[in-house]
Structure formats: structure tokens, C-alpha cells
Amino acid sequence: MAADLNELKVMIEDALPGSSAEVIDETGTGDHLRAEVSAPQFEGRSRIDQHRMVKAAVRQRFDDGTIHALTIKVLD
Amino acid sequence: MADQELTDRVKELIAENQVLLFMKGTPSAPRCGFSMRTVQVLDQMGVEYGAIDVLPALEPLREVTSEISDWETFPQLYVNGELLGGCDIVEEMFENGELAETLGVEQPASEADPAEAANQDGPYKSPPMDIEGA
Numbered sequence: 491m492a493a494d495l496n497e498l499k500v501m502i503e504d505a506l507p508g509s510s511a512e513v514i515d516e517t518g519t520g521d522h523l524r525a526e527v528s529a530p531q532f533e534g535r536s537r538i539d540q541h542r543m544v545k546a547a548v549r550q551r552f553d554d555g556t557i558h559a560l561t562i563k564v565l566d
Numbered sequence: 567m568a569d570q571e572l573t574d575r576v577k578e579l580i581a582e583n584q585v586l587l588f589m590k591g592t593p594s595a596p597r598c599g600f601s602m603r604t605v606q607v608l609d610q611m612g613v614e615y616g617a618i619d620v621l622p623a624l625e626p627l628r629e630v631t632s633e634i635s636d637w638e639t640f641p642q643l644y645v646n647g648e649l650l651g652g653c654d655i656v657e658e659m660f661e662n663g664e665l666a667e668t669l670g671v672e673q674p675a676s677e678a679d680p681a682e683a684a685n686q687d688g689p690y691k692s693p694p695m696d697i698e699g700a
Contacts (some may be wrong), residue, residue: 537655
């Protein structure tokens with residue numbers, strides 16, 4: 491099952507109100523994705539915490555095997 | 567629920583090694599591209615680090631790091647007892663100089679070619695332990 495990029499974008503933006511996310515399929519195979527996210531919740535948090543927040547937002551899609559790899563890029 | 571003995575051992579290792587990398591394979595023979603890239607960055611920093619090959623006990627270790635660090639994927643770099651990040655965070659922090667600052671070293675010359683640096687003998691020390699399949 492290929493990931494729905496727009497669904498993932500919405501999951502991130504819903505979990506982090508005020509954020510803006512773009513999800514890109516890096517390999518064209520639908521399972522290695524890249525998310526570029528900016529969010530007010532990132533302020534003052536470590537990189538790893540910022541990534542944890544994004545991963546937590548889409549955890550369901552990791553757990554059901556839709557996504558295998560998500561590269562996260564935090565935009566300032 | 568992660569194995570308690572393995573959890574305790576992992577916590578000990580993180581406490582004992584100022585810089586510790588959990589990776590797939592070894593620094594001289596990485597078995598995953600992300601682990602290899604993380605090693606290439608570390609080898610440029612000129613710090614001693616411990617390395618644990620997670621492959622012999624991948625799932626048990628995944629359970630442990632999931633519980634203690636809320637992180638399931640490898641590689642994972644720990645500095646001063648804290649999870650710093652995986653490959654993408656380490657590379658980003660290398661590029662913007664935060665990694666050198668965190669490790670307390672000088673930023674290496676920017677023209678250094680990571681691939682070339684990886685061919686030299688890095689400061690990597692022997693793994694502090696082998697984790698047997700739990």
C-alpha cells in the first residue's frame with residue numbers, strides 16, 4: 491500500500507497546530523519519504539525532540555507498514 | 567516490554583561512553599548506508615567513539631531504545647548520555663557546526679571529502695562489547 495502524501499501532510503499539520511508540512515516521495519516507490527516541516531512547537535526544542543514530534547504525528551503509518559523511512563527536515 | 571537485562575546493559579553503555587554509536591555493522595564494515603554516512607561524519611570529527619553493531623540483536627535493541635529514547639531506527643548517536651539523533655540529524659548538525667560544538671571539538675576543514683576521510687583509519691576504538699542475540 492503506497493503512502494498517501496497528502497494524508498501524511500494533514501496528520502502532521504493536525505498534530506502540530508500552526509505548522510506547515512510538505513511530504514515528498516524521494517524514491518518514487520511510496521515508502522521512502524521526506525517531510526519538510528516548520529512548526530511553532532519546535533521553538534527551543536532539540537533536533538531529536540522536533541523529529542520525535544513529527545514521527546509521533548505519523549506513527550500510525552509506520553505501525554501499519556505504510557512507511558518504512560521518513561527523512562525529516564525542520565525548516566526554521 | 568523490553569528485556570530488563572538488555573535494557574540495563576544498554577543504559578550502562580550509554581553512561582560509560584561519552585560518544586556511542588548504535589549502528590548496523592561496524593565502522594570498518596557498515597551494513598547500511600545511513601550507518602555508513604554517520605560513521606563518515608564521526609571519523610571526520612576526530613573524537614573517540616564506541617560502536618555497537620545492532621544486527622545480532624536488532625529487534626530486542628529496537629524495543630530497548632524505543633522505551634528509553636522513544637526512537638526505533640538505527641543508527642543512533644548518543645553523546646553525554648543523550649540521544650543526539652540518527653543519520654539525518656547528525657549530518658545536519660555536522661554541516662551547521664552544532665555537532666562540533668556538542669562534541670567540544672573544532673569543526674573540521676570544510677573541504678574534507680567524507681569519502682576520502684572514511685578511507686583513513688578513524689579514531690574509532692574497539693567496540694566496548696558485543697551484544698549477543700537476546
